[in-house]
Amino acid sequence: MKIEVEIVQPYVTKWQMQVRRKQPNPLILRIRIKTSKLMKFARYVAALTCPLAVFAQNPAEPYEQKLPGTTLSFKMMPIPAGDFSLGSADAEPGHQPDEGPARTVHINAFWMASLETSRDAFDAFANDLSVSQNITTDAVTRPSPQYIDFSLGMGKEGGYPVQSLSQFAALMYCRWLYEKTGIFYRLPTEAEWEYACRAGSKTTYYFGSTTTSLGDYAWYSNNSEGKFHKSGEKKPNAWGLYDMLGNVAEWTLDAYKADGYAGLAADSKGLLTSFNPGRYPKSVRGGSYRDESNLLRSAARVKSEPAWNRRDPQIPKSRWWLTEAGNVGFRVVRPYPQPSAAEIDAFFKQYLAQ
Secondary structure, three states: OEEEEEEEOOOOOOOEEEEEOOOOOOOEEEEEEEHHHHHHHHHHHHHHHOOHHHHOOOOOOOEEEEOOOOOOEEEEEEEOOEEEEEOOOOOOOOOOHHHOOOEEEEEOOEEEEOOOOEHHHHHHHHOOOOOOEOOOOOOOOEOOOOOOOOOOOOOOOOOOEOOOEOHHHHHHHHHHHHHHHOOOOEOOOHHHHHHHHHOOOOOOEOOEOOOOOHHHHOOOOOOOOOOOOOOOOOOOOOOOOOOOOOOOEEEEEEEOOOOOOOOOOOEEOOOOOOOOOOOOOEEEEOOOOOOOHHHHOOOOEEEOOHHHHOOOOOOOOOOOEOOOOOOEEOOOEEEOOOOOHHHHHHHHHHHOOO
8 A cells, every 4th residue: 555645734624535546556545634633643554554463463472563664673472361379478588568468360361572662662752753742731742851871871772671761751652652553552560560470480480489590581680780781681481571570670550559469359350450640659570680689579569759760950850761760661561452542542641641
């Protein structure tokens, strides 16, 4: 299909579309569109041109998601539906009160990125000049520039994870992905994250209950040399996910609750995260290159707090970048089946109204 686009000024009252077929030419779609409708049009084109194989994707199969307008892509791994025990038992070495009481939770099928979101991919969003920068209206907006180099010389392009960013920034990247691809990506809930991390295991770490092999699977305080590394250099878990433990910790969708899972039923089905409009505290999982082995346990939880941005010199402080969170990044998930457009729009309006 060939698409020809003419951008017109806002005084044009509606889209004018003409479709014609001329042999031997392909189908030609000519569209005249107001400048104010560009982002909506981008979503339309993404849905129109995205391979049907992606929309009709078998939830048991991995796939590659290309970033439109770039040479970049990321791999999405299938996570099967199932039940698991969320949290840790009191007897587990390193157990913390906020990891219990353990609850059986049912998780629906979804996909999760095999790697943490890269700086390269996030920069494609941050440098997208078709998107307004740091606006406060209900629209996709890209981040303000970093006022210092938050990578601190540890690595940026070439496969390093993006870090030092807020949960808001991670979610806005997901919204940008949806606008560009027509596919709904978001952060995982805590339950989804832990289920995917465990990959069917019931042990302290997804490879066992001792730290003997931890260095084979994770960058942490004992082997990281005080810096994060390129994603995917360590062994994956059983479901093909790399760096679920260590390297950079990962944002989840959930607000942090100190009483753990006390509010969940003993057998929770179709668990949904409860929304909390506050910016803090949110739950972060997986531990990082800075952390000791205890924080890399599959059940370990960390809460975000305002102190993560205490050295920000700006007034007001940035909603995008965190001065004390150089060890925090994220990865995306895609639920199956995809929610309706109305449900997706409602989701982003709710979670990005921070």
